[in-house]
Amino acid sequence: MDVEELADLSRVLIDRLVTTEAPPGVLEEVAGLVREATALLEQHVPDGPRNLYERFGDTDDYLDLFRLNPVIGKLNPVAPRFEIEVSRDGPGWNGTEVTARTNLGLLYEGPMGMVHGGIIASLFDQFLSIANIDNGFGAFTGTLTVRYRNPCPLGVDLRFQCRTDRVEGRKVFAVGELYAAETLVAEGEGVFIQPSPERLAAIVADSEAAQGPPGRQR
Secondary structure, eight states: OOHHHHHHHHHHHHHHHHHOOOOHHHHHHHHHHHHHHHHHHHTTOOOOOSOGGGGOOOOSOHHHHTTTOTTTOTTOTTSOOOEEEEESSSSSGGGOEEEEEEEOOGGGBOSTTBBOHHHHHHHHHHHHHHHHHHTTOOOEEEEEEEEEOSOOBTTSEEEEEEEEEEEETTEEEEEEEEEETTEEEEEEEEEEEOOOHHHHHHHHHHHHHHHOSSOOOO
16 A cells, blocks of 8 residues: 555545435544544654655656645545646647546536536646646746636546647746547636746745744644
8 A cells, every 4th residue: 555545545535525425423433434544644744844845856747746736636635636648749839738637526516517617727727837847838827718618527538638839938828628528618728927037036935934944734
């Protein structure tokens, strides 16, 4: 058993939590088990930096790089699981296009039987950013526009296709589409801003100051 397997088990637990109609007695029994599991893990939470990106090494696997991410992190049970591939002969900048596949269940419902629009927007933000990163453009989201073309149903195979479109100075423009099977359900466009080295250093310094001394989060 490793953390990734445990995260997948936790995803199943969360799914059962939002779908169950168990009676109070069963819920109390489950609560006791969750308390016991939490106590076991608590014994192995190390003191250390709260910015867990500090522990990451170089990797070409974006699901590994962003493994704690709340949107796509494979070790974060609130995030859906994805398969990601990068093609080098697509329509994007330098021929690069990022394709991400998933299937979203009840946990991500908005309108009845459909994926929540905010979930779609956050996923566009992530995959447009990854397309930029793959082209060497580390940038912060400036604006994000999502056009919802059709309802996005739960429980079907979804496919994001995202790419860097163009660069104008420090502005990086990225576009993408979301398909449910072969139906276009949404289009996304983002304008991302590359910070100057001085601005990036200031952002990092402010973040470190806000976190305070390294220590355990509660």
